[in-house]
Amino acid sequence: MKEEIWIEKYRPVRLEQVIGQDEAIERLKSYVATKNLPHLLFSGPPGVGKTASAVSIAREIFGEALWRENFTELNASDERGIDVVRTKIKNFAKTAPIGGAGFKIIFLDEADALTPDAQSALRRTMERFSSNCRFILSCNYSSKIIEPIQSRCAVYRFRRLSDEAIKKRLEYIAKDQVLSITEDGYEALIYVAQGDMRKAVNSLQAAAFIDPEKPISRETIYRTTSTANPEDIISLVETALLGNFRAARKELNRLLYEEGLSGEDIIGQIYRAISSMDNRIVLDLGLSEKRIVELVDIIGEIDFRLTEGASEKIQLEALLAHFVLSNAD
Template identity: 40%
Template sequence: MAGTAMQLDEESDLPWVEKYRPNSLSDLVAHEAIISTITRFVEEKKLPHLLFYGPPGTGKTSTILAVAKQMYGKYFSSMALELNASDDRGINVVRDQIKAFASTQQIISKGVKLVILDEADSMTNAAQFALRRIIEKYTKTTRFCLIGNYVSKIIPALQSRCTRFRFMPLPYDVAATRIREISVCEGLNLTDDGLNALLDLGQGDMRKNLNILQSTSMAFKVIDSDAVYSCTGNPNPRLIDRLCEILLSMNFTEIYAEFNEDRITLGFALSDIIREIHKNMIKIDFPEKMKIFLIKRMSEIEMRLSSGASEKVQLGSLIGAFVEARALQF
């Protein structure tokens, strides 16, 4: 009983991303076609080399870990080697660690071993070319799963040796269902507008959703949209709506004073405000040419900000773009 209590305490201390990570293929949500294909590979014991790619937080690592746990059970630690290639990405890791694991024979458990290379798109080209030869040499005893965000950074020679699966961002309804389940498990007071704010900030990244949910729950008893935006430091959509109204109604001096006061008081970066205003541009009923004019000017301002330009000067440029657009005939 003491051991069980200790285990529960350890689980409660885990980040929710790890605490609620799926343990089997049946626990995974979304990507039904990918999951059904991989499940068939596992059941028929015909698992090929795999390449998972797509945006972060979409279930790539969770999927292969669930596969490994289903295949090996209690022998997981001896039959699977998990490496994060963003840390261990040199050619020596391929020659020493991966080769040593792939070449050793397992007496206790039968079947192929599994090497999981997370963030494989961070590996050097020399390491990738060395890995190509290792995959060929030990293909009878070992399967490799490469995971990365950008498939273009994986050399074609490795891509051709793997069955590729692209993981899309999680649909909002799937992410919403999972967030609600976790909220119930944790006893959270999550409102509908709070859930919508989480989904808007997460953009299909489940890891980001859970991290925001956990951090907000520690700071606020009620998780609503104000709490979510306040905890993450993102501008509230209501503020952006008000700023858009100001941009379209006041003169330059009044807009500059209002904008500067809000920016300083609330502590938002101008780049954050531009990003949120850009989202609103689609909703506002502007003439098409006016939208094109403003988006082009905003992109130039964002580029100058990323190059280290003064926020005060670029704020004036942003306001000037809207005042100029209002005066032009489209």
């Protein structure tokens, strides 16, 4: 039997199944009820329900028999030039709807990847074919969409999913798949996901295949997602802030070489540990707000250097050295 990818198996097919976006979904349902639709712009981080909402709208407006004929999906990150607007989008937009539908829907995913020229051409296409075609644009950053397109769309901002919403969906999947997950396993999945349901479900499926006979614990989650245990990151930062550079560097080397983590993964988790105001780094060490601001500033600088291609080991050791020196003042 062929195993199905869980993110597809458990993808919402109706608006009411999209979780964590109650306000946006309630407003979108009103369009479905009237069988009428303006151009839409969905903005927000990945894995929060933008694509699922677009497909669900098409399914509910056109019905299961006709939605595929009246709906097309393009990913702008694959074809981001002006030619895709002049050919694929324009050719689909100018044909008549099928089966007596009032209009067709073009869903353009990752629209913020379109070049400025392509967006200008898209604006004109939206104007010319609005009588028989509606556009749904999805993007991570609405600021990268030109103003003339934004002004022609009803903008919906999708937020990161709450921990409660993610856990509720994971519990449903675990029950359906007959999985046993410990409470700290759920906490680890939520930590790894960072508000991204797709990442949470992928992580759960990967962990489920490690040892089907044992409950899924946080160790399993961290091992399969190449994520450091948050406690190890907190310990690393605490050790450096307490002035023990050698011990902190030893722990850093373990994370880099034994755990196989990348420098960007570690810097991201260090930032999360520092910025969480209720964790023990802040509480036990009594860090002032000014000190936290200074630490976040240097983390940002090191992250930029890593992005530019600097040595991971040298830059992360420089970060630890700064932590040590900042506490010695």
